[in-house]
Amino acid sequence: MSFDVSAGAYDRFMGRYSTHLAPVFCDFSGVGHGMRVLDVGAGSGALTAELAARVGAGSVVALEPSAQFVEALPARVPGVSVLQGAAEEIPFPDGELDAALAQLVVHFMSDPAAGVGEMARVTRPGGIVAACVWDHGTGRGPLSPFWAAAKTLDLSTGGESKMVGASPGQLAGLLTDAGVHEVEETAIVVSVEHPTFEEWWEPFELGVGPAGAYVAKLESDQRAALRERCRELLPPAPFTIDAYAWSARGVT
Numbered sequence: 001m002s003f004d005v006s007a008g009a010y011d012r013f014m015g016r017y018s019t020h021l022a023p024v025f026c027d028f029s030g031v032g033h034g035m036r037v038l039d040v041g042a043g044s045g046a047l048t049a050e051l052a053a054r055v056g057a058g059s060v061v062a063l064e065p066s067a068q069f070v071e072a073l074p075a076r077v078p079g080v081s082v083l084q085g086a087a088e089e090i091p092f093p094d095g096e097l098d099a100a101l102a103q104l105v106v107h108f109m110s111d112p113a114a115g116v117g118e119m120a121r122v123t124r125p126g127g128i129v130a131a132c133v134w135d136h137g138t139g140r141g142p143l144s145p146f147w148a149a150a151k152t153l154d155l156s157t158g159g160e161s162k163m164v165g166a167s168p169g170q171l172a173g174l175l176t177d178a179g180v181h182e183v184e185e186t187a188i189v190v191s192v193e194h195p196t197f198e199e200w201w202e203p204f205e206l207g208v209g210p211a212g213a214y215v216a217k218l219e220s221d222q223r224a225a226l227r228e229r230c231r232e233l234l235p236p237a238p239f240t241i242d243a244y245a246w247s248a249r250g251v252t
Contacts, residue, residue: 007043007044013209017241018103020192021132024189025103026054028188028247034098035099036055036059038090039060039062042062042082043103048073048077051101052080057078057080060080061081070082087105090119090122092122093122094121097122097127099128102132103131106165106174116129117177120179126251126252127251128252130249133166135166135187136167137162142243147160149230149232149233150229160211168246171185175248184248187244187246188245197230197234200241201230201231
C-alpha cells in the first residue's frame, strides 16, 4: 500500500511510535554487526535508521514504494541504498541478503503471502526473516483508542483489526508458509507519553493511513464528535499509550 503523504506527516502520525518500536523489534529479530539487511517498506526511515546504527549504513537496503519517502530517505539516513519498489517484487537474486525485516508493513501489502515469500527468497540459507504489525486485533495498538471511539459513533467502521498480521498467530503463519523455519512470535510493547490531548489528536487530521483517510472523509460536525469521543475515552493528559505489536521471526 502506498502512503501519499509527506515523510514529515508520517513522522508526526506514526513516527512517534515507530521510532520507539524499531530498536525493540531489532532486538527481537537478532540483527547484528556483519549482516547485510533489507528494510521492506521503509517508510520515513524509523527502522532504516536503527538498522544503519547497528550494521552500518552501507549494509542496509531500504525498499519503499512511495515516491515521497524514497526521496526523503537518503537525507534522513545517509549512506543507505534506497530503492523504489514493492515487497511482492523485491529486486534481488535469491539468497542475496542476510536478513529481511518488515516493520508495520505486512498488513499494507497488496499480497502479504507473496511479500513475505519474497523476503524469504532473497534471504540466504540460515538468514533471518522478521516482521511486526500493531496489535489491532485485540485492541492493544497505538490507534486502538481512536478506532474504539469511531466505532461508538459508527458501527459500520471496520478499523484495522481484520488486516493481515494484526492478530496473534497470523505473522507466524505467513513466515511458516513461506518456508521459514524455527518461527517464533511474541507481542512486543513500547510506551509513548502524550503531553496533551491535542498533541495526540492533531496528527489524525494529516490524512495518514486508514485512520487519516477515515477522518478526512468526515463532515466537520462528525469530525468534532469523533474528536470529543476520543477525549472522553482517553485518560486526562498527560497520558501514556502502551502500544503492542505482534512480532514474528524465523530462519531461512
